Amino acid sequence: MTGAAPDGPRTAPDGSPYPDRSRPTFERDIRRMFGHIAERYDWFDHVASLGNDFLWRPRALGQLDRFRSPGPIRRVLDIGCGTGDLARQVARRYPHARVVGADFTGPMLQNALGRNRRAREGSRVTLARATALRLPFADASFDLVTSAFVARNLTDLARAYRETRRVLRPGGLVLTLEITEPPSPRFGALFHSYFDRVVPWMGAAVASAGPYRYLPESLRSLPPREEFVEVIRAAGFPRVAAPSQSFGIVTTFLGEAPPSADQRR
């Protein structure tokens, strides 16, 4: 059972936000949902992913380094930075980089701010309140744009990639880490029995039934891997790769914008 009128925000029986993509309030509900879980987001993520999330972000950065053409990475934007984990890992990996973590959920940014203050590399990470669909940055301001576990919450994936392309310099890079459908049907069945049943049950145990029911639903709203790659390519990234991790539970979508004439020489 769920609450609210068909075009109002949907809530779970425990009163927690339960975003519904078909409602006009979807984007606002996503913000409300992340505001609701901001305080316990990190530890719940570690528990629900059985600790795998500790590996996924550093491995994704390793995959990026194998994919990219050589060159300095100095200006990085992490979209949907949440509590800032990936933004800080990027700053650690590229010691000359300045990283902007952008997110549209205030409590997530508050959480990130506290964590940045406690981390050595946190002084090179600044935070901005912004939406992925209208980035408040000038054209060609970044060498790399990253995001982790954000794509499935967006109302317009193609538009988000066009915005990403706009703020990247020629030859700039995009990295998107996202949960994906495992290619093996056998492993997929195992994954779904955990992801679709156990995770929502765990969410309900911490008064967040809505967010963790929404989680498996959000995966179903993403295009399949090949279509996802086409969305990135169509936004202006002719070179794309999609290496996966953990039997395909997560994929690192990587794209490189065309270099300038000078870079080609």
Ligand SMILES: C[S@@+](CC[C@H](N)C(=O)[O-])C[C@H]1O[C@@H](n2cnc3c(N)ncnc32)[C@H](O)[C@@H]1O
């Ligand atoms: C699942 S969390 C991931 C946080 C972080 N990237 C990580 O790896 O832990 C998704 C984050 O994306 C943010 N987000 C979702 N849609 C967004 C949008 N359209 N613009 C900006 N941030 C968005 C949410 O507020 C939330 O903090």
